[in-house]
Amino acid sequence: MTMGRTIGAISLVLAMSAFLGGLAAQTDNTVQKAPETRSVWDGVYTEEQAKRGEPLYYRECSTCHGEALEGKDEAPSLAGSDFVSSWNGLALSKLFDKIRLTMPKDGPGQVGIQQKADILAYVLSVNKFPTGKKELPQKSEELKEIRFESKRPEGKTETTNK
Numbered sequence: 001m002t003m004g005r006t007i008g009a010i011s012l013v014l015a016m017s018a019f020l021g022g023l024a025a026q027t028d029n030t031v032q033k034a035p036e037t038r039s040v041w042d043g044v045y046t047e048e049q050a051k052r053g054e055p056l057y058y059r060e061c062s063t064c065h066g067e068a069l070e071g072k073d074e075a076p077s078l079a080g081s082d083f084v085s086s087w088n089g090l091a092l093s094k095l096f097d098k099i100r101l102t103m104p105k106d107g108p109g110q111v112g113i114q115q116k117a118d119i120l121a122y123v124l125s126v127n128k129f130p131t132g133k134k135e136l137p138q139k140s141e142e143l144k145e146i147r148f149e150s151k152r153p154e155g156k157t158e159t160t161n162k
Contacts, residue, residue, distance in 0.1 A: 039147040040092065041156045043132020045121035050131065053122030056115050060104055069126055079126045081150075088150040093143035096120055100140070113138045 064075035071077035
């Protein structure tokens with residue numbers, strides 16, 4: 001093979017490698033896209049789950065947080081504009097983890113994870129976030145994909161996911 005043909009063959013191989021590498025990079029970018037996030041306005045808990053959470057709330061939480069979730073002494077309110085605005089923009093996992101790791105104050109381990117998810121569903125219902133068809137997950141990793149938003153996004157109706 002002559003020097004010219006060798007250089008041509010090498011150039012062709014390099015060009016094809018660059019082309020195929022570009023295709024692979026495009027494919028990788030498609031795979032690596034972040035999952036679409038949802039918000040509390042997308043119906044992230046069921047009505048049944050919130051109903052299960054209500055008696056649990058009264059038994060495990062109301063002593064400190066009040067019968068109407070209004071807060072008492074040092075325990076913050078779990079309903080109303082102050083509560084909603086304090087969690088605005090955060091992942092729902094932040095609120096769930098606070099409940100999971102620190103509540104009730106006298107023994108966080110005495111209430112199970114499923115029960116805590118049910119209590120959170122009840123808190124969301126009291127704050128008038130819409131219900132949906134799937135229960136609120138009990139894993140923080142899954143709740144990271146749900147944003148706590150204080151205001152209903154434009155175009156979302158209360159019956160969007162019922």
